[in-house]
Amino acid sequence: MPEPTGPVHVEGEVVATKRVGAYRHLTLTAPGVPERFRAGNFVAVSVAGHVARRALWIHRVRASSAFGPTLDVVLEARGSGTQWLAAQPVGARVAITGPLGRPFALPKEAVSCLLVGEGYAAAPLFPLAERLRERGCAVSLVVSAPDESRLLSALEARRSARSVTVLTADGSVGQRGSVADHVDDLVRRSDADVVYAAGPTDTLRAAAGAAERAGAWSQVAVETAVPCGTGLCHGCPLPVVGEDGVDRVVRACAEGPVVRGDRVRWDAV
Amino acid sequence: MGRGVSAALPGPVMVAAGCGGTGRELEPFCGPDGLAGLDLATRSITLDARAGGPGPRVVEAPGGLVNAVGLPNPGLEHFLATELPWLVRAGARVFVSIAGATMGEYADLARRLSRAPGVAGLEVNVGAPDEVGGGLFEVREPFHAASVIAAVRREFPADRPVLAKLRPDVSRVVESARACHDAGATAVVIGNSVPAAFPDGRAGGLSGPALAPITLRCVGVVRRSVPAVPVIACGGVHDVASARTYLAAGAVAVQVGTALLHDPTTVARLRVALDPSHDLQEDA
Ligand SMILES: Cc1cc2nc3c(=O)[nH]c(=O)nc-3n(C[C@H](O)[C@H](O)[C@H](O)COP(=O)(O)O)c2cc1C
Numbered sequence: 255m256p257e258p259t260g261p262v263h264v265e266g267e268v269v270a271t272k273r274v275g276a277y278r279h280l281t282l283t284a285p286g287v288p289e290r291f292r293a294g295n296f297v298a299v300s301v302a303g304h305v306a307r308r309a310l311w312i313h314r315v316r317a318s319s320a321f322g323p324t325l326d327v328v329l330e331a332r333g334s335g336t337q338w339l340a341a342q343p344v345g346a347r348v349a350i351t352g353p354l355g356r357p358f359a360l361p362k363e364a365v366s367c368l369l370v371g372e373g374y375a376a377a378p379l380f381p382l383a384e385r386l387r388e389r390g391c392a393v394s395l396v397v398s399a400p401d402e403s404r405l406l407s408a409l410e411a412r413r414s415a416r417s418v419t420v421l422t423a424d425g426s427v428g429q430r431g432s433v434a435d436h437v438d439d440l441v442r443r444s445d446a447d448v449v450y451a452a453g454p455t456d457t458l459r460a461a462a463g464a465a466e467r468a469g470a471w472s473q474v475a476v477e478t479a480v481p482c483g484t485g486l487c488h489g490c491p492l493p494v495v496g497e498d499g500v501d502r503v504v505r506a507c508a509e510g511p512v513v514r515g516d517r518v519r520w521d522a523v
Numbered sequence: 524m525g526r527g528v529s530a531a532l533p534g535p536v537m538v539a540a541g542c543g544g545t546g547r548e549l550e551p552f553c554g555p556d557g558l559a560g561l562d563l564a565t566r567s568i569t570l571d572a573r574a575g576g577p578g579p580r581v582v583e584a585p586g587g588l589v590n591a592v593g594l595p596n597p598g599l600e601h602f603l604a605t606e607l608p609w610l611v612r613a614g615a616r617v618f619v620s621i622a623g624a625t626m627g628e629y630a631d632l633a634r635r636l637s638r639a640p641g642v643a644g645l646e647v648n649v650g651a652p653d654e655v656g657g658g659l660f661e662v663r664e665p666f667h668a669a670s671v672i673a674a675v676r677r678e679f680p681a682d683r684p685v686l687a688k689l690r691p692d693v694s695r696v697v698e699s700a701r702a703c704h705d706a707g708a709t710a711v712v713i714g715n716s717v718p719a720a721f722p723d724g725r726a727g728g729l730s731g732p733a734l735a736p737i738t739l740r741c742v743g744v745v746r747r748s749v750p751a752v753p754v755i756a757c758g759g760v761h762d763v764a765s766a767r768t769y770l771a772a773g774a775v776a777v778q779v780g781t782a783l784l785h786d787p788t789t790v791a792r793l794r795v796a797l798d799p800s801h802d803l804q805e806d807a
Pocket of ligand 1: 581
């Protein structure tokens with residue numbers, strides 16, 4: 255059987271919900287989505303009473319559980335849509351489209367990789383770390399957050415990562431400071447050939463810049479509001495420089511969300 | 524309306540302009556046959572490439588969306604070289620939506636598209652919400668729309684449909700429909716999104732279910748006032764009932780836009796639900 259490809263639109267079910275610090279972790283069934291997942295993919299979820307979708311990073315997938323294959327997402331309830339989602343109890347049904355977007359590109363060789371994530375947006379780096387380790391890559395993981403309540407737990411990632419660095423802006427746990435403060439040093443110490451980053455624009459920009467200064471590749475997972483998530487509406491512009499050196503505006507959801515860091519026109523984002 | 528003409532018209536379900544991506548992104552959600560036999564209006568294509576507007580391009584409003592996407596498209600040349608052949612291979616019935624800054628541009632687009640293999644028809648965007656089109660030929664009066672249609676019709680084979688996509692403005696829509704039909708439009712699409720504003724006051728267009736009652740009023744009044752003009756309804760279609768409302772009001776077809784952004788399988792489901800029940804009364 256060929257591997258299933260392309261996204262599906264399915265009815266999923268909440269099978270677990272758990273508050274972790276400031277975030278809510280949901281475990282969902284979504285038939286066909288976990289099977290097709292690659293690190294860096296996201297899902298678009300429908301919210302009652304809203305026309306636009308909510309895009310959520312896939313944090314992990316389980317090939318099998320008591321409920322069959324499942325996927326986990328991490329929610330920060332910031333608006334009425336994410337609040338509605340965060341309030342969904344076990345057994346609630348939600349329309350899910352996915353997996354969507356271009357995933358992280360994996361190196362062909364066993365190189366050294368630095369993974370830098372901030373807040374809930376660090377979510378896609380955890381399955382990436384596993385894939386990279388399977389390929390024999392040396393993985394250094396950096397999880398950062400404004401404070402401890404917004405720090406994704408790196409406990410499980412310790413199995414995939416050779417080293418884990420924790421940064422909080424307020425110094426409540428780990429080292430104090432932002433990704434921008436530490437990333438050059440981290441790239442140097444990990445001797446990274448590739449830097450993968452996921453988080454707010456400033457974090458991505460800092461990581462991409464540090465990679466470039468060190469002569470490393472970078473892959474960044476951009477976060478833009480995506481009205482549909484599927485590429486249909488052209489509503490999530492991402493300014494980039496094309497392979498041909500020509501400035502373009504692409505769809506963050508379809509040509510991204512993972513793009514080469516050196517291709518993003520950060521000043522125009 | 525003769526059999527030949529109505530057979531060439533799309534329906535009963537069609538993808539609305541700008542809401543089907545390049546077609547490729549829609550295909551996975553269209554069932555085993557993909558885009559085969561699907562009537563699809565492309566996003567509006569201009570002669571030169573357009574990057575589109577700044578973000579946010581689309582925000583939510585109660586019951587809908589406000590958009591000012593700015594017609595991002597790769598320009599005619601690139602569209603003809605890449606996107607169109609892919610759509611034709613996928614089996615879609617392609618209605619290329621065209622937009623121009625001048626009458627001459629519309630004519631140019633029509634001429635070059637008349638020679639492109641696989642173009643089922645044209646949809647002429649003469650109903651973009653004011654200001655949102657950014658540099659488009661300004662359609663203030665019904666005769667502006669009609670002159671564009673006449674210019675397009677002169678360049679495009681008579682046996683293939685030209686659809687005039689109008690603004691759903693009840694005070695002008697009858698006049699616009701009549702004038703565009705007289706100028707050679709095979710049918711009118713009613714309509715585009717309604718002029719609206721983003722929360723910061725920026726000009727945009729309202730789409731989605733919130734818009735359906737306005738569109739329905741326009742469809743109804745055009746059907747009653749100028750019954751000879753076939754109407755394709757577009758605005759807020761999201762389920763079988765909302766589609767049937769337009770068909771019951773006399774529309775020959777419906778287009779689905781915003782609903783695809785919410786649920787990309789909408790068109791596939793509506794095609795299945797509406798196909799057998801649809802019979803073109805005009806054909807009898
Ligand atoms: C994101 C978006 C992009 C659109 N792009 C175009 C376009 O390129 N050309 C056009 O004629 N109409 C465009 N429209 C208008 C739709 O085709 C449709 O007329 C309108 O949204 C009302 O239908 P709906 O409620 O089903 O969306 C666009 C609408 C949206 C929401």
